[in-house]
Amino acid sequence: MTRIEIEALLADHPDFHQFTAAERARLAAWAREERYPAGTTIFNEEDPADTVFLLLEGDVAVQNALPGGPPVIIETLHTGDMLGWAWLVPPFRRMSDAIAQTDVRAVGLDAAGVRALCNAHPEMGYRLFQNWLPHLVQRFRSQRLQILDVYSERSR
Amino acid sequence: MTLPLPDPMLPMRFRVVERFDEQPGVASLALVPVEDAMPLFRPGQFNMLYAFGIGEAAISISGDPHEHGWMVHTIREVGAVSRALARIHPGGMLGLRGPFGAHWPLRRQSGRHLLFVAGGLGLAPLRPAILQALREKTRYASLTLVCGARAPEQMLYRDEVDGWARQPGMDVLRIVDHANAGWTGRVGVVTTLLGAALGPHDPESVSAFVCGPEIMMRFTARDLAIAGVPGGRIWLSLERNMKCAIGRCGRCQWGPDFLCRDGPVLPYDRVARRLAIKEL
Numbered sequence: 001m002t003r004i005e006i007e008a009l010l011a012d013h014p015d016f017h018q019f020t021a022a023e024r025a026r027l028a029a030w031a032r033e034e035r036y037p038a039g040t041t042i043f044n045e046e047d048p049a050d051t052v053f054l055l056l057e058g059d060v061a062v063q064n065a066l067p068g069g070p071p072v073i074i075e076t077l078h079t080g081d082m083l084g085w086a087w088l089v090p091p092f093r094r095m096s097d098a099i100a101q102t103d104v105r106a107v108g109l110d111a112a113g114v115r116a117l118c119n120a121h122p123e124m125g126y127r128l129f130q131n132w133l134p135h136l137v138q139r140f141r142s143q144r145l146q147i148l149d150v151y152s153e154r155s156r
Numbered sequence: 157m158t159l160p161l162p163d164p165m166l167p168m169r170f171r172v173v174e175r176f177d178e179q180p181g182v183a184s185l186a187l188v189p190v191e192d193a194m195p196l197f198r199p200g201q202f203n204m205l206y207a208f209g210i211g212e213a214a215i216s217i218s219g220d221p222h223e224h225g226w227m228v229h230t231i232r233e234v235g236a237v238s239r240a241l242a243r244i245h246p247g248g249m250l251g252l253r254g255p256f257g258a259h260w261p262l263r264r265q266s267g268r269h270l271l272f273v274a275g276g277l278g279l280a281p282l283r284p285a286i287l288q289a290l291r292e293k294t295r296y297a298s299l300t301l302v303c304g305a306r307a308p309e310q311m312l313y314r315d316e317v318d319g320w321a322r323q324p325g326m327d328v329l330r331i332v333d334h335a336n337a338g339w340t341g342r343v344g345v346v347t348t349l350l351g352a353a354l355g356p357h358d359p360e361s362v363s364a365f366v367c368g369p370e371i372m373m374r375f376t377a378r379d380l381a382i383a384g385v386p387g388g389r390i391w392l393s394l395e396r397n398m399k400c401a402i403g404r405c406g407r408c409q410w411g412p413d414f415l416c417r418d419g420p421v422l423p424y425d426r427v428a429r430r431l432a433i434k435e436l
Contacts, residue, residue, distance in 0.1 A: 151306035
């Protein structure tokens with residue numbers, strides 16, 4: 001995928017379309033296409049959170065290992081979702097494993113590069129965080145509901 | 157000459173003709189009356205089932221409203237009465253009073269997009285409405301079912317839902333709260349699927365029928381309303397401990413409503429504020 005194609009893709013993306021063409025060009029400079037066949041590991045817990053992914057195609061399981069048992073899938077992410085939030089806050093290390101459930105195609109944004117862009121262009125950085133926050137809120141709310149374990153006898 | 161109305165407090169004798177183990181602790185029973193005619197019901201209504209010598213419990217009707225040969229109930233074992241009911245085998249007898257309560261107002265939604273949102277065993281009271289909607293699907297703009305469960309092995313009516321998903325004109329989205337690695341379906345809560353379920357439809361033209369644990373219904377209805385589905389077009393099936401089932405004893409009073417008589421199916425705009433009241 002060329003840089004021009006990535007810029008066009010960002011222009012169509014709901015979280016990036018309101019950025020100016022110059023801003024999208026700056027972001028695209030830190031972007032590359034990534035592909036992961038079904039079953040492969042995209043990242044593991046404790047890996048450096050050096051990339052944030054915009055999922056173009058495919059499904060990803062976000063999971064954590066449990067002592068003495070198989071890993072548990074915490075959530076699945078799908079076309080249009082963002083994969084990874086540990087890149088936003090120090091120590092920039094992954095908090096979960098991410099496994100491709102199907103063939104995955106994504107745009108990977110270099111985390112350090114995007115953070116440097118945000119520092120150099122705070123207005124753009126502010127808007128980027130404004131766009132990211134609803135994704136985090138949605139996932140935070142979902143995980144609250146999971147913690148409530150609504151299908152257990154206790155919650156009825 | 158007029159025939160006397162049957163006493164609503166007097167159970168009719170029904171025989172279990174078939175029993176299906178849906179999952180551990182959950183069974184479906186197909187019932188036929190021993191002496192009386194098969195009562196007609198509307199999707200969303202419930203019966204009071206009586207395990208002789210043990211007690212009565214309110215159980216939603218989960219069968220096809222167009223199937224008049226027997227009546228189906230899906231029962232989860234949560235206490236002595238439901239455990240006794242769920243373990244009655246073919247040939248065994250139980251008492252039945254009903255049907256009671258308000259139904260899903262399906263027929264008033266002609267031309268609209270129907271969205272069914274089921275959580276866990278909440279699919280059971282929705283099943284009659286889904287079967288009716290599938291039978292008359294030309295009446296509606298579209299049909300979508302969103303199904304949530306705690307884990308893959310706790311997905312109710314799994315084979316039947318697979319069949320619905322294959323039917324033209326019916327979209328089915330499924331999700332589980334928890335799964336072990338290797339599960340290839342979606343993991344998360346039902347509310348994460350609402351955006352996809354509403355899809356390109358104008359939310360003003362969506363009618364939603366929601367059934368599941370009350371917390372799940374509260375979050376689902378709130379998100380649907382935020383997305384623009386009118387509060388008067390979202391219906392929930394609410395549950396409290398029912399005793400008489402005819403609005404006399406007050407056991408199931410919930411604010412100004414007796415859920416056995418005024419519910420269990422109620423519109424969200426009528427109950428939204430009450431859902432947020434603690435310990436009600």
